[in-house]
Amino acid sequence: MTTLFTSLRVSAFLAWKSIQRGSKGTLALTIMIIALIFVNLVFLPSIISGVVETFNTQSIDFDFGNLVIEPREGSQYISGVTSLQKTVERIPGITGTSPRIAAGATFFYKGHNAASTLYGITPDDERSVTKIADYMTAGEFLSNGDTDAIILGTTLAGTEGQEAGGLPSLQGVAVGDSVEVTYPNGETRTYRVKGIYQTQSISVDTAAFVTSREMSGVLGLRDQASMILVKTAVDGREEEYKTELLSYGIQEQIRTFREKAGGFVDQAIQSFNIINTISALVSLIIAIVVVFIVIFINTVNRRRQIGILKAIGIDQQIIINSYVLQVLFITAVGALAGMALNAGVTTYLTAYPLVFPGGPVYPVVEVSAILQSVASLFAVSVVAGYIPAWQIAREDILTAIRG
Amino acid sequence: MIVAENLTRIYTMGRVEVHALRGVSLEVAKGEFVGIMGASGSGKSTLLHILGLLDRPTSGRVTIDGTDVLGLTDHRRTLFRLNRLGYVFQDYALIGELTALENVYLTSLVRGAPKEEYLKKSAGILERVGLADRMDHRQSELSGGEQQRVAIARALVNNPSILLADEPCANLDSQTSRSILDLFARLNEDLGQTILMVSHEEWHKEYFCRVATLRDGLIGDMVECRRRKPHPGGEA
Ligand SMILES: Nc1ncnc2c1ncn2[C@@H]1O[C@H](COP(=O)(O)OP(=O)(O)OP(=O)(O)O)[C@@H](O)[C@H]1O
Ligand SMILES: [Mg+2]
Numbered sequence: 344m345t346t347l348f349t350s351l352r353v354s355a356f357l358a359w360k361s362i363q364r365g366s367k368g369t370l371a372l373t374i375m376i377i378a379l380i381f382v383n384l385v386f387l388p389s390i391i392s393g394v395v396e397t398f399n400t401q402s403i404d405f406d407f408g409n410l411v412i413e414p415r416e417g418s419q420y421i422s423g424v425t426s427l428q429k430t431v432e433r434i435p436g437i438t439g440t441s442p443r444i445a446a447g448a449t450f451f452y453k454g455h456n457a458a459s460t461l462y463g464i465t466p467d468d469e470r471s472v473t474k475i476a477d478y479m480t481a482g483e484f485l486s487n488g489d490t491d492a493i494i495l496g497t498t499l500a501g502t503e504g505q506e507a508g509g510l511p512s513l514q515g516v517a518v519g520d521s522v523e524v525t526y527p528n529g530e531t532r533t534y535r536v537k538g539i540y541q542t543q544s545i546s547v548d549t550a551a552f553v554t555s556r557e558m559s560g561v562l563g564l565r566d567q568a569s570m571i572l573v574k575t576a577v578d579g580r581e582e583e584y585k586t587e588l589l590s591y592g593i594q595e596q597i598r599t600f601r602e603k604a605g606g607f608v609d610q611a612i613q614s615f616n617i618i619n620t621i622s623a624l625v626s627l628i629i630a631i632v633v634v635f636i637v638i639f640i641n642t643v644n645r646r647r648q649i650g651i652l653k654a655i656g657i658d659q660q661i662i663i664n665s666y667v668l669q670v671l672f673i674t675a676v677g678a679l680a681g682m683a684l685n686a687g688v689t690t691y692l693t694a695y696p697l698v699f700p701g702g703p704v705y706p707v708v709e710v711s712a713i714l715q716s717v718a719s720l721f722a723v724s725v726v727a728g729y730i731p732a733w734q735i736a737r738e739d740i741l742t743a744i745r746g
Numbered sequence: 747m748i749v750a751e752n753l754t755r756i757y758t759m760g761r762v763e764v765h766a767l768r769g770v771s772l773e774v775a776k777g778e779f780v781g782i783m784g785a786s787g788s789g790k791s792t793l794l795h796i797l798g799l800l801d802r803p804t805s806g807r808v809t810i811d812g813t814d815v816l817g818l819t820d821h822r823r824t825l826f827r828l829n830r831l832g833y834v835f836q837d838y839a840l841i842g843e844l845t846a847l848e849n850v851y852l853t854s855l856v857r858g859a860p861k862e863e864y865l866k867k868s869a870g871i872l873e874r875v876g877l878a879d880r881m882d883h884r885q886s887e888l889s890g891g892e893q894q895r896v897a898i899a900r901a902l903v904n905n906p907s908i909l910l911a912d913e914p915c916a917n918l919d920s921q922t923s924r925s926i927l928d929l930f931a932r933l934n935e936d937l938g939q940t941i942l943m944v945s946h947e948e949w950h951k952e953y954f955c956r957v958a959t960l961r962d963g964l965i966g967d968m969v970e971c972r973r974r975k976p977h978p979g980g981e982a
Contacts, residue, residue, distance in 0.1 A: 349858040356855060364843045364884075651839045654800055655853055655900065656828025658821065740800050744839060 353657065354664035361669060365641070370673070373637045377677025377720065380633075382685045383626045384716035385708060389689065391615045392707035394699060398604070399578070401702045405542040407600040408441065408472040408572035409581050410588065415595055420444075420567040427593070428468075428571065434587060436576045439471025442568035444558045450499065450513055450551065451523040457511035459499055460550045461524060463558025472574040475540050475547065482518035482538030490557045493522060493534035496548035497541040511549050524551075530561050543702035571595075627723050634674075634727035638666060642735040649735055650743025659736040663729065670728030671721070678717050748774040748797060748908070748940065753806035755792050755963075766792040767803065768963035776811075776907075777938040779931065779953060781945050781971075784960030790944045791836055791912055793960070797942065798833045798910045799823045810908070828853060832901030834911035836944070838893045840885045846872060846896045847881040850903050857904065864903075871899045874929060876922065890917040898926060902933065909933070911943045915950070927953045 362370065403409055412431070414421045421427065424442045431440050444463035449456055466485040470476050476484040485494055495516060498507055503515030516522060518536050525531045534553065542548055559565065575584050581599035588597050642649065652662055689706045696703040735743070755767040766789045774780050782790050795801040796808060799815055808815050815826065827833070840849050847868055854864035872881055875895040885893060894917045901909060909930070915923035931953055933939045943954075951957055954971045 346858065349856065353852075353856050356852075360843050360848070647839075648841055648843070651835075651841055653824060654827065654833065654835075654839065656824055656826075656831075657852070657856055658824050661856070741795060744835075 350658065350661045351664065354661050354668050357652075357662070357665035358668035358672065361641075361645075361665070362672060369637065369641075373633070373673050374677045374680055376633050377630065377674055377724075378680035378684055380626045380630045381678050381681025381716055381720060382688065384623055384719070385681070385685050385712055386688060386706070387615075387619045387622055388712040389685075389706040389708045390697070390704065391612065391619060392709055392712070393697075393704040394615070395612060396707045397699065397702045397704045399600075401542070401544045402600045402604055403574075403578060404474045405478075405544045405547045406473075407603050408439075409575040409578065409600055410573040410584060411598045411600070411603050412571040412573060412588075412593065413596040413598060414569070420564065420569060421571060421595055422567050424566050424568045424571065427595070430591060430593070431571070431573060431588065434584075434591060436584065436587075437573060438576050439468070439574040441465065441468040441472040441572045441574075442555065443469075443570050443572060444555050444562065444564065444567070445569040446527050446558070446562065448527070448551075449525040450511075451525070452513040452516050452520065455501075455513050457499060457513050459511040460546075461526075461558070462550060462552045463555035464552055465555050469552075469572075472572045475542060475552075478540045478542050479538045480541045482536065484538055484540075485552060485554055487554065487556075489537065489554050490560075491533075491535055492537035493524070493551055493553050494538040494540060495522070495536060495551045497539055498545070498548040499551055500536075500539045510545070522551075524553075526561050528562060532557075532561060623719075627719055630720060630723045631727045634670060634724045635731060637673075638670060638728040639731035641669075642666060642731045646735055646738070646743045647746040650738070650740050650745075653736070653740050654744065662736045663732045666732035667725055667728055670724045674721055674724040678720055682713070747776050747811055748772070748942075749807075749809045750793075750797065751807045753793065753796060753803045753808070755789070755796065755801070756804045765963055767796075769806075770960075770963070770965055772958060772965065774940060774942060776940055777934065779934045779941045779943070779955050781943055781950060781954035781957040782960065783945055783957055784966070788960040789963045790960055792963075794833075794910050794912050794942065794944060798831055799827050800833070828856060829904075830907050832904065832906035832909045834894075834897050834901045834909075834914045836912040836916070838885075838890075838897040840893055840896055840900075842885045845882045845884050846877060846888065846892075846899075849885075849896055850900045853900070853904055868899070868903055871903050872896070875899050875926065891919070891922065894918060895922075895926070902929075905933075905937055905939070907939060909939055909941045909943075911941070913944050913946065915945070915947070923947075923950075 412421065428440045428442065431437055441464060446461055447458065448461035449458050464485070466487050480497060482494070485492055498510050499513060500516040501507055501512035501514040505514060506512065513522070516536055518538060520536045521533050522536055523531060523533050555568070575581070581601065585597050585599060649662055653659060685708065689708055692706045696705050750770060750772045753767050753770040754765070757764040757766055770793055782793065784790055796803050802816060815823065818826065841852070844852065850872060851864045851868040854868065869881060872878060875898055877892060877895055877899070880888060880892055888896065894914065898911070898914050901911065915926055918926065927950065930941055930943070934941050951971050956968060956970055958968050959966045
């Protein structure tokens with residue numbers, strides 16, 4: 344009696360001989376098509392993940408840190424900033440805090456003016472949370488004692504003679520120049536530009552920074568801030584830290600960087616995912632059709648052979664399984680080739696990243712996306728391979744042998 | 747024991763009906779070596795296909811060792827062919843993707859024989875049909891007569907209790923033919939194999955116990971030949 348193992352062994356034997364001695368050209372072509380479909384299935388999700396990743400790092404590194412402490416309901420400022428900072432910094436896992444005063448300001452330079460956000464920061468604290476200081480393209484970052492210095496985002500500083508497409512731009516400020524700033528309370532100050540930075544985050548690159556010592560003086564604030572940025576040792580656990588902070592009796596509002604960013608990215612990701620689903624469906628349909636055609640032609644060409652196999656006493660299930668195994672083999676090699684191809688594309692795009700408004704996007708290939716693509720490819724191929732094999736293996740023996 | 751009763755086989759091709767068998771009845775005892783002769787188109791292959799469980803008659807009954815083989819499911823019929831029958835096709839019907847040796851041992855593989863055993867046995871039988879140096883050749887690398895001998899080796903490899911051979915010597919010279927027929931006769935005597943063989947050659951009759959001659963889909967006559975039906979362990 345033929346056991347399951349024996350019949351699988353025969354199927355594998357027939358499948359292997361068929362691959363080994365069948366047309367190499369067709370085999371290579373099929374494997375290549377499967378590989379391309381695989382790349383198509385993995386590529387778009389990797390770009391979407393890349394966008395999310397870029398957005399997250401940009402938000403953390405330049406806009407918000409991991410968490411943002413904001414004034415209590417109904418207040419404009421957080422007060423008792425120094426002691427609150429101390430409390431927060433004592434919590435394990437918190438690696439830095441940076442109080443910021445924020446105000447809408449108007450900037451004037453050589454007949455140009457621009458309205459944007461001006462932040463007051465304590466430079467040493469800011470360094471412990473954001474990376475803006477590492478992204479100076481000209482001049483230097485602020486020092487704690489500065490009172491007449493300002494640093495500008497590259498977009499706000501602008502380029503001579505060029506509009507920034509609706510974004511605030513002073514069209515050509517350089518380090519050493521003087522910029523006039525009007526505060527919301529009507530006070531005006533003149534600052535020397537100490538540095539210009541470029542972070543690729545629009546909201547940061549259109550803003551400017553002075554020290555909070557200076558800004559507190561102008562606005563008449565004492566130990567107050569509009570927000571405190573909080574940096575945590577690891578990313579991705581913002582919700583846990585938020586709960587932790589609240590358990591220390593902090594009365595102020597706490598938001599994660601994601602909550603601060605609002606629904607913008609979520610919406611973009613949703614749209615991306617719709618595009619991705621459509622693209623994946625189309626790829627899988629192509630995969631079904633291709634595998635179906637290949638196996639169909641393969642089985643039709645082997646009608647006589649299938650008839651003979653049945654005539655000498657080989658069960659049709661063994662024959663069908665041998666085709667399914669061939670498909671599995673082709674799909675496995677195709678998926679591997681696809682992984683190699685995708686690694687190539689990923690390497691290239693990591694060296695020469697796509698540039699999005701939020702910053703450079705590096706493809707992020709997630710294991711789950713690979714597993715999902717491999718699984719759907721296999722499912723699709725097995726179905727598309729089984730049907731034609733089953734159709735022909737069912738045929739009458741002598742009809743099949745006559746071909 | 748093979749019992750065929752009143753077999754008819756009508757091929758319909760559009761409006762034309764071909765009556766390939768018109769009511770053939772035949773009994774073959776276990777261990778008999780029966781020849782089937784007749785003009786081209788008289789229905790020899792059609793009859794052998796039905797007895798070999800490759801085709802079903804339009805009407806009639808076939809029992810082999812008491813089993814109503816027409817009543818079996820396709821799966822059972824496949825197993826029956828695998829375990830009980832050996833079949834040499836008129837057109838050899840080798841698997842083109844396999845070598846001579848692989849063609850021969852394939853069914854042993856299906857039957858779950860150990861590798862050593864089926865390799866030895868398959869190589870042995872190929873040697874006996876004179877193909878010791880052609881084992882790794884594929885169909886396209888073999889002459890017609892060589893392909894025919896591979897087909898014979900494949901049919902014999904599992905010592906089937908019934909061997910059905912459709913003109914197995916059609917492409918062989920008389921010396922090779924004789925060696926094949928000697929092999930059949932030996933198996934017939936030693937293992938008590940029942941053999942039905944289609945043939946065109948008068949001289950083959952010296953190997954047969956009986957000859958059935960088909961004429962237009964009917965058995966025209968049945969003659970006893972020189973060779974007596976062997977009886978295991980004694981006289982007939
Ligand atoms: N598949 C088929 N469709 C239609 N007619 C067929 C088919 N197979 C055989 N026939 C016809 O049935 C008749 C018997 O054919 P069969 O093959 O049994 O003859 P045969 O005795 O084996 O002849 P040969 O000695 O030439 O091999 C022939 O007239 C043939 O044309
Ligand atoms: Mg014939």
